Amino acid sequence: MTITATDFNLNGSGSVTKEPETLNKIPGNRAIWVGIFAELTEFALFFLVYFIAKAHYPEQFNQGPQQLNTLAGTLNTFALITSSYFVAKALASIRMDDPEQSIKWLWRAVICGCLYLVIKVWEYHWNVDQGIETNTNKFYTMYYYMTFNHLLHVGWASGSLLWAIHQLKVGRYTKQNHIGLTAIACYWHMVDLAWVIIFPLLYVLR
Amino acid sequence: MIKNIFTLNALDISWVLLMIITSANAFVAETAEPSLAITAIICCSIAYKGRRIMDYFMELNHANETIQFFMRSYFHVFPALIFLSDLFSEELASLTTLS
Numbered sequence: 328m329t330i331t332a333t334d335f336n337l338n339g340s341g342s343v344t345k346e347p348e349t350l351n352k353i354p355g356n357r358a359i360w361v362g363i364f365a366e367l368t369e370f371a372l373f374f375l376v377y378f379i380a381k382a383h384y385p386e387q388f389n390q391g392p393q394q395l396n397t398l399a400g401t402l403n404t405f406a407l408i409t410s411s412y413f414v415a416k417a418l419a420s421i422r423m424d425d426p427e428q429s430i431k432w433l434w435r436a437v438i439c440g441c442l443y444l445v446i447k448v449w450e451y452h453w454n455v456d457q458g459i460e461t462n463t464n465k466f467y468t469m470y471y472y473m474t475f476n477h478l479l480h481v482g483w484a485s486g487s488l489l490w491a492i493h494q495l496k497v498g499r500y501t502k503q504n505h506i507g508l509t510a511i512a513c514y515w516h517m518v519d520l521a522w523v524i525i526f527p528l529l530y531v532l533r
Numbered sequence: 534m535i536k537n538i539f540t541l542n543a544l545d546i547s548w549v550l551l552m553i554i555t556s557a558n559a560f561v562a563e564t565a566e567p568s569l570a571i572t573a574i575i576c577c578s579i580a581y582k583g584r585r586i587m588d589y590f591m592e593l594n595h596a597n598e599t600i601q602f603f604m605r606s607y608f609h610v611f612p613a614l615i616f617l618s619d620l621f622s623e624e625l626a627s628l629t630t631l632s
Contacts, residue, residue: 353597360600367607374611378618382626392562401559405552408586412548415590419544516591523582524611527575531558532615533567 355510363517366480370521373473377528384465389533391466394459399450400530403443404522407481410439411519414488414512424502426495433492436515440485447478470529477525480518487511547589554578572619576612583608 353360381388417432454460454467461471491511494500500508558578565571584605588594593601618625 353600354592364603371607371611374614378614378625379629382618382622382629385622389567397559397562400562401555404555404558408548408551408555411586411590412544415544415592513591516586519590520583520586520608523586524579526555527558527579528615531562531575532572532619 355513356506359510359513363514366517367521369476370524373469373476374524374528377469377473380465380469387464387466391464391470392530392533394457395470395530396450396453397530399446399453400526402446403450404526406439406443406446407519407522410436410443411516413439414515417491418505418508418512421495421500421505421508422502426498426500429500429508430492430495433488433495437485437488437492440481440488443481444478444485447474473525473529477518477521480521484515484518487514543589547585551582551585554582569616569620572616576616579615580608580612583612 413432413436417429417436420426420429420432459467461468488511491500491508494507558575561571561575587604587608591604593604
């Protein structure tokens with residue numbers, strides 16, 4: 328199925344354009360991008376602290392990932408990537424004037440978000456059973472700090488997806504007007520992008 | 534000219550590629566011994582996954598150039614920093630040691 332150039336409204340703002348809506352435009356709105364860059368700066372600081380801590384405690388950072396539950400980390404990555412895919416599909420559906428389908432895709436994304444949270448809680452319980460706690464060593468302190476912070480982001484971003492579903496249901500997001508949905512989608516993808524770096528740092532690289 | 538850029542197929546292909554790369558990363562995590570070569574491969578996979586999500590899910594591939602620049606830079610700089618911090622870990626430790 329193809330969306331042609333003539334189908335686009337200018338960045339979902341109601342003005343019809345012959346160009347794709349994101350061509351040279353800010354996807355969503357400026358406010359969401361201030362938020363996205365602020366969040367990415369926060370994660371950047373975590374990553375810098377990780378590099379320094381790893382340089383000072385190489386043994387702990389070498390052994391740490393081996394003790395973690397790689398399956399849980401991998402399933403979480405699957406859940407987030409799949410949810411991002413569903414959100415992108417939801418945006419494509421509203422552009423094709425199909426809010427019902429858009430709502431269905433968003434519910435699937437919310438389910439993936441919930442799945443992520445369930446897997447993370449299970450992983451934390453599994454860790455405690457293995458004797459891995461926040462103060463076990465510097466690697467695990469870093470691990471809990473980064474993953475719990477990311478978990479909070481997934482939590483409130485899932486809430487924003489629920490808000491988007493509500494807006495679609497009451498008809499506030501339409502083919503002509505869906506800047507809010509585009510903004511929420513961008514934020515959700517940012518949460519996914521942060522995990523794209525966190526997953527290899529904590530579970531793969533030694 | 535711009536017709537056919539936004540195809541749903543591009544989304545599907547991106548999802549499949551991202552899942553395959555994630556599975557490969559998990560396989561590396563479980564089997565490979567740490568080395569600079571493995572770190573380099575993982576860093577490339579981070580950069581590629583980030584680019585794929587930004588271009589096709591976030592649709593930044595023809596969005597505002599400033600946003601494109603900063604977002605793409607993020608996914609060039611951090612994979613590079615991961616590799617460099619591994620390569621020069623002793624220097625980094627001495628640079629960040631409080632005397």
